[in-house]
Amino acid sequence: MQKKIGGYLCAMQTPTIPKGTRDFLPGHMSRRKHILKTIENVYLKFGFMPIETPAMENISTLTGKYGEEGDKLLFRILNSGDFLSKSKENDRNDAWTLLPKIAEKGLRYDLTVPLARFVVQHRNDLQFPFRRYQMQPVWRADRPQKGRYREFWQCDADIIGSKSLTGEADLVAIYNEVFLNLKLSDYELRINHRRLLEAVAETIGYPDNFKELTIALDKYDKIGADGVARELISSGFNEEAIEKLRPFLAKQVLNEATISRWESMVISSDSSSTAFKDLRDLITYLEAMDHKATLYLDGTLARGLDYYTGCIFEATIPNSGIGSVSGGGRYDDLTGVFGVKDMPGVGISFGIDRIYDIMEERNLFDEINENPSKILLCHFEESSMLYCMKVASQLRAEGIGCEVYPDRKKIARQFDYANKRNFEYVGVVGENEVKEEKMTLKNMKSGIQDTVTIAEIIKRLA
């Protein structure tokens, strides 16, 4: 069966793409590029340099780095050729037995583990402290849902090879500049510190139950203080510990007063003194940088603390209905798994898909026109079309993007295309314009038109 769709004969089912993946049309692309460029420009101004890593990594690089759940979400690439040749018949009854014998590569799951691998592999060619940014897609075989995709982009900035809190200060300044430039100035940036969380665990009497504590805290945004309490009770924490914990389930402006207050609340230990020294250093550096934006110390911020060793960050846009749009922190032993110990690092990652959704919701893309051409040149006859092509060359030589309508169609059809493509100007050429070496220029917004020289058009459009 054939039917006509979009003016073209259609004989079979329309093709699709894998679930959880997306095509980006020109309108979507220009808005995404606006976000990426804004972030990239800030990264560059702070001295970060671009790197890129391959989409596929050896599977051994990826497995065991994201927990058991993460391993299941890795996309694995089938070995090329006769992929069964490395397996025996009785390997083939169970997927998990067969898996390592037929798929030795996987798609990257984030940009952090590839960075660790990259730093170890190329450490003799890099200058430390190494400031890198990386903007590439990552893939996760997650169940797709609103705002969660199987292919999505991360935009990471990391500083490798320095323990100085000036790194954290730069990243806080980057957060501020990125969100201001994206007109998301109501963003909220929260910070916590792994050693402070350890100090809290010590203070409430459960120094060895740090993991259970952070797992419960991680759910605070969803289940609230009472939910966290119930969760901890069921993990074996006693009522006294819960009462001691409550004052820390708070978000307060990060300043000397807050730090002093928290200092008086926790028992003194190596953990607490490290945390407070780091937070005080950060305040000192932010003040030196004349940083004005508020930063919150949030005792509930835990972010699945697997590799973080110091400060932890999370940025949200209030009232967006969307969780964190960026997170990060300090990890002073990320490269340990690849055999290089004591390589300190700190970094952040923007999730541009969520930022995109919020900006669209708030109509922040209004001014972005996806059409790279300023003008469409239209014509009444073949000779006028040739004249249009000459003018197009002249305009492009001046850096003015333009198109000549490619076919000999009625002028109404050409204008229809101009309208749908949102051209700012249309140039119309008939016999008179060719003779006079001019062009009738119409401003498509105002509707005003006049017949002018090419030099005049260049002047107006440049």
Added chain:
Amino acid sequence: MQKKIGGYLCAMQTPTIPKGTRDFLPGHMSRRKHILKTIENVYLKFGFMPIETPAMENISTLTGKYGEEGDKLLFRILNSGDFLSKSKENDRNDAWTLLPKIAEKGLRYDLTVPLARFVVQHRNDLQFPFRRYQMQPVWRADRPQKGRYREFWQCDADIIGSKSLTGEADLVAIYNEVFLNLKLSDYELRINHRRLLEAVAETIGYPDNFKELTIALDKYDKIGADGVARELISSGFNEEAIEKLRPFLAKQVLNEATISRWESMVISSDSSSTAFKDLRDLITYLEAMDHKATLYLDGTLARGLDYYTGCIFEATIPNSGIGSVSGGGRYDDLTGVFGVKDMPGVGISFGIDRIYDIMEERNLFDEINENPSKILLCHFEESSMLYCMKVASQLRAEGIGCEVYPDRKKIARQFDYANKRNFEYVGVVGENEVKEEKMTLKNMKSGIQDTVTIAEIIKRLA
């Protein structure tokens, strides 16, 4: 066993990446970005709009589009979870039987088939003629060798929905501008036409052996005219046909004289008149555009003609030792495989990896400095470092990229970092500079230094 490498303790084998893939370090990245940006700017000026498609496509979208050889080179993605659940035990003895049951997605092999799928899927949301560009990596499980990678980038521009030769004219103009802007002005652009090749097959008496003819012609660059002759003889062509073919194994400037000569050499047919009309249209349009660069009509150019229906392009850089750096052509039924007939298109694709290699060989990247920061701020004590951070904020507010050396290290170590990172300027701060609110500015090339105000630094570096 542990050893110290790059200053860090190293305990195990250095991790690697899959063969045929590459990491891009900052220096490599800035040169690649220069090439991509150059091509993108030209595409935009000619009215092409960006799209992106997912890395993974449904395997049915990809298979059967690249020939039997191409199907083998597809990277396939293993289904998530219990991937064996859709197969029976006796499917599992043979890789090719099992394959479709365990891998329903594949990595894109080029940008052309995804474009065809995209156009069909989104045809009701696109304005035709649709000018799109796309710059993304593609993956092929090819045997890696010098200049051939398993992950590499393509940069495509296509015009969909118009049969006008103005499309070809725009693409020829794009070739010229891209190569001039990349300082590869000695590029050679050759053109042929599928219908002209058909006319040649008719002329030499083998109208039904078009495929064998083009397969032999495709090898002309490697085996020469005599090699092509031997190949054709062994395919059953007779000596008389070979003699008749010889005049067409030539490359001549495309102009009216050449067309007239070729016209007198082939027998008149629907094929030949279509080809010559197209080539004449192209000449007319290029003249209208005041296009100056030479274009060659090359009777040996065939480019595996599977989907091309009209003009065929190929660009090379002479004496580079590298084959084609870009190819393209007209395909007037690419979307037919997805059920939409008669959707005309024409496009080209730049291979930036080969362009990169040629530009590096010719030292064309000289002026590109990978360091995004203009200045490194160095300090003699803690208070000077804080002052540096203040100045850094002021410089960044003026759009000047900068870094503060993050650690309290000896000044020699800070300068060593500045040298290795190729900073243009270093600002040095001690107690005096802090007191006077100045900075000692050293130009790292000239070695000249003087102590100046921050306003003066902004003036010099902006």
